[in-house]
Amino acid sequence: MIYGLSTRLQTNDFADVAGTRVLAADLENNFATAQSVGCILCALAYHAEGEEGVIFPASAGFAKDLVNRLIEEHHEFTRREMEIGRAARHALELSSPEERIAAGVRINQMANELFAAYITHLNREETELVPLLQANITDAEQGAMRGKIIGMFPPDRLMALLNWMLPAMNVNELSDLLGAVKKGAPPQFMKAVADLGTAKVDSARWNTVRQRVGI
Ligand SMILES: [Fe+2]
Structure with a gap:
């Protein structure tokens, strides 16, 4: 940013x-x-x-x-x-x-x-x-803190932040984040994040993430 x-x-x-x-x-x-x-x-x-x-x-x-x-x-x-x-x-x-x-x-x-x-x-x-x-x-407590931070933001603000974050993250960070979203967030939010990643992240990097996370 x-x-x-x-x-x-x-x-x-x-x-x-x-x-x-x-x-x-x-x-x-x-x-x-x-x-x-x-x-x-x-x-x-x-x-x-x-x-x-x-x-x-x-x-x-x-x-x-x-x-x-x-x-x-x-x-x-x-x-x-x-x-x-x-x-x-x-x-x-x-x-x-x-x-x-x-x-x-x-x-x-x-x-x-x-x-x-x-x-x-x-x-x-x-x-x-x-x-x-x-x-x-x-690690579990830190994961819960991350979930709490994500939950603090109204959906439009969260998507705006992810719009900046996703293209700036490497495959390991993206896989970790997407894995956590897949595990803990509602399916419609997972779909919105996946669509944003498809639109914003370099396609080779995003394809690796999709294979790793299984989305
Ligand atoms: Fe700070």
């Missing part, structure tokens, strides 16, 4: 008002309520919801200080995401193409700073928190 957004920001012609308007709308569409499935910045914020709602409370007993620092970082990301949304709206109000291009350069710089911090944060969660989770929580 970050790499895709970075590419869009980098390649956008900020002199072109119509194209920039589409980008700005996609960035923060309905950001205030974070309900829109098309809002890229909102989708980045969902990362914090699943962690703060399910994973962090379960980690408080063995990773309290780390969890508190990660929550602080989530708040910082939200602040930066809202600033980027505001900057994109502001760029549209500028009358000259040169001013809009200069604003676009600043938006790219703001986004790069956010993305660098965000990816560092994701790596810290993988290298510092995940080993603690694996040492303190069973």
